[in-house]
Amino acid sequence: MAKQTDASSMNRRQQFAETYRITKRTDPRIGWWLLLTFLVTGVLGFLLFKILPGSGAIEWVLSVIGGIMFGTLGALILFSRRAQASAYSQMEGQPGAAAASLNMLKRGWNVDTAVAFNRQQDVVHRVVGPPGILLVGEGNGSRLRALMAGERRKHERVVAETPVHEIVVGREEGQVPLPQLMKKLRKMKREVRPADITDIRARLKALDASRPAVPLPKGPVPTSMKGMRQNMRGR
Template sequence: MSNTPLDPSKMSRRRQILETYRMTREVDPSIRWWLLGTFVLAAGLGMALFRFVLPANDGVFSWILSSIASFLIGLFALLIVFGRRAQKAAFARLEGQLGAAARALTLLRRGWVIDEVVGFTKQQDMVHRVVGPPGIVLVAEGNASRVRQLLISEHKKHERVVGEYPVHDVLVGNDEGQVPIKGLVKHVRKLGRQVKPADVTEIRQRLRALDAQRPKAPIPRGPVPTSMKGMRGNLRGR
């Protein structure tokens, strides 16, 4: 049997969901009970609500309509819980892995441009770059003492190139002043909207000269958790 990592982009929707469930269950064994309980509770509440609202004298039609609506409500609630717990499990799988921040940043949607490993050290500390509504966001991961110096260096380089546009620094980790991997995407989004879409284009053009002068370090890939890549299209826990 092949051990080649599965590519979610080449899977059917059904296969993506099954792989997401499998990988989530490895981290969160109670997921089945959460999903079952959510479905039963939501469907039961839906049934009670519809039986209260619909006329009692509609007979079989009323029961059929209530059953279908309750099933859909239960399924919708199940998908919401599944999405949230799958996302939580995906971050737990990434914790401590090389390149985890870059993989987490893939959950940013349209309007964000992610450049992986714009700066790195021989010890595999790295800085990634995100260009979007806040301007430039430099995201560092690795040994805190080493990567801080790398982050400072990259910040200065980017400031010289982009001039008046804002440059933000983010250090990923679990210590004080750092951002946990599970809260990285939310933290980046909360930096706000400080540049216009046209400014993003201008920033990217200015960065081309900087990028042309630096070597590229390939990020160690390994299997990207299906529950992160596949979930972006169909199971976004909101």
């Protein structure tokens, strides 16, 4: 069995190379798109600096430097967007995909993966953040309804005054596609103050103490997600 690379042990250049390799699986023309973007934005940057006041060799040097800077920035922005799309494409529909996506949330959001599950590997994750408590389910929609309803009752008994929301990840009617999950969470109405989140999490500890531990399925979700975090966050 091939040994998996630990993204946390990579330097920035290695992470970039690994992300490029993973992206190329579903986006084989990524190299050509990056080159084209670099050239187009580079020319625009060159022309922009060329019209600035200056003369002689200094004008040309500044224009070339400006073109390289603009071209590099344009290519990096495009790479970030296409890498994110590629990562979601490879993860979607596989066990643990929603958990991998949720773990990219920034400070202010607290994620607890697999707080509830069944034998068929339908899983409910919990996010505590500005909108309140979000129960995020992944698996079979029909089976998740009962599982999430039970979790909702448990949470409402512990934190009755905190809003509890249910989200099912998938492509069926009423579900949220994996690529839209982060956007959905961030657009939700803020109903909980940051100071209250600590209190909510403290109350949930008693609920979690009675749960059996469950490891998330390993293998299907690309391990490169750790290395792609810096490229994907907030993009």
